[in-house]
Amino acid sequence: MVTQQFRGSPEEADLTRADSLAREIFSDVADKWALLIIDAPGERTLRFGEVRKEIEGISHKTLTQNLRMLERNGLVERSAYPTVPPRVEYTLTEPGEALRETVHGMCDWTHRHLGHIEAARHRFDA
Amino acid sequence: MVTQQFRGSPEEADLTRADSLAREIFSDVADKWALLIIDAPGERTLRFGEVRKEIEGISHKTLTQNLRMLERNGLVERSAYPTVPPRVEYTLTEPGEALRETVHGMCDWTHRHLGHIEAARHRFDA
DNA sequence: CCGGATCCTTGCCGATACTG
DNA sequence: CAGTATCGGCAAGGATCCGG
Numbered sequence: 001m002v003t004q005q006f007r008g009s010p011e012e013a014d015l016t017r018a019d020s021l022a023r024e025i026f027s028d029v030a031d032k033w034a035l036l037i038i039d040a041p042g043e044r045t046l047r048f049g050e051v052r053k054e055i056e057g058i059s060h061k062t063l064t065q066n067l068r069m070l071e072r073n074g075l076v077e078r079s080a081y082p083t084v085p086p087r088v089e090y091t092l093t094e095p096g097e098a099l100r101e102t103v104h105g106m107c108d109w110t111h112r113h114l115g116h117i118e119a120a121r122h123r124f125d126a
Numbered sequence: 127m128v129t130q131q132f133r134g135s136p137e138e139a140d141l142t143r144a145d146s147l148a149r150e151i152f153s154d155v156a157d158k159w160a161l162l163i164i165d166a167p168g169e170r171t172l173r174f175g176e177v178r179k180e181i182e183g184i185s186h187k188t189l190t191q192n193l194r195m196l197e198r199n200g201l202v203e204r205s206a207y208p209t210v211p212p213r214v215e216y217t218l219t220e221p222g223e224a225l226r227e228t229v230h231g232m233c234d235w236t237h238r239h240l241g242h243i244e245a246a247r248h249r250f251d252a
Numbered sequence: 253c254c255g256g257a258t259c260c261t262t263g264c265c266g267a268t269a270c271t272g
Numbered sequence: 273c274a275g276t277a278t279c280g281g282c283a284a285g286g287a288t289c290c291g292g
């Protein structure tokens with residue numbers, strides 16, 4: 001679990017702080033858009049527009065906001081080239097890559113259980 | 127990636143349908159609350175109130191909604207015992223367990239990169 | 253091409269109250 | 273104890289315009 005309870009230990013204060021930090025990070029990252037963005041690049045670095053094309057249905061604004069958030073957390077690195085027209089590239093950092101492994105696991109899981117889930121839905125909706 | 131583009135293949139229709147289904151499931155599951163709920167039980171089955179206690183900060187309503195959603199997708203199984211007071215237990219199904227492995231990976235990731243992320247945040251906020 | 257700001261709509265989520 | 277319904281605040285996110 002992410003937020004575990006440690007009571008009565010000497011490091012209680014530090015542990016609960018670490019826990020609330022963990023929960024905060026988890027809340028940032030465990031999000032539909034954030035995970036899709038992490039998953040978007042292969043090993044490659046992508047331009048803003050390329051990321052946008054990879055993720056069908058994400059708006060300009062939402063993508064920018066999420067990229068900022070991921071950059072703040074050190075999961076993606078942003079390189080801006082002051083050319084005209086501007087060119088901005090995004091690359092996964094090492095922690096970002098590590099997270100991407102996990103996300104890839106989730107995507108695998110989704111595809112492996114497509115049938116099971118679709119069946120469950122039909123049963124439930126009846 | 128979750129939604130890949132398949133153009134010009136004979137199964138195009140089926141593939142894009144499968145893709146949109148995958149995206150739909152991913153949107154359900156790749157959510158802060160949903161993932162925390164999946165992660166909550168160990169191997170155990172939990173009562174409603176127990177799940178609520180495990181996940182600090184989730185409201186009664188949000189928990190119910192998410193449990194319904196997970197039940198609909200066949201990730202948790204709900205057993206209601208018509209006693210007084212009522213007793214309702216939730217267990218992970220096999221697909222639910224499989225997903226839980228992945229979630230566990232995400233939690234591990236979070237804790238392993240706590241320091242790195244906190245540092246990145248301080249750098250960014252300056 | 254990219255980012256920021258604005259406006260506006262939508263839906264999430266918490267609080268509360270009531271039923272079985 | 274668990275579920276449902278209702279209300280209301282608020283933030284997410286889409287559309288658009290402008291500026292670099």
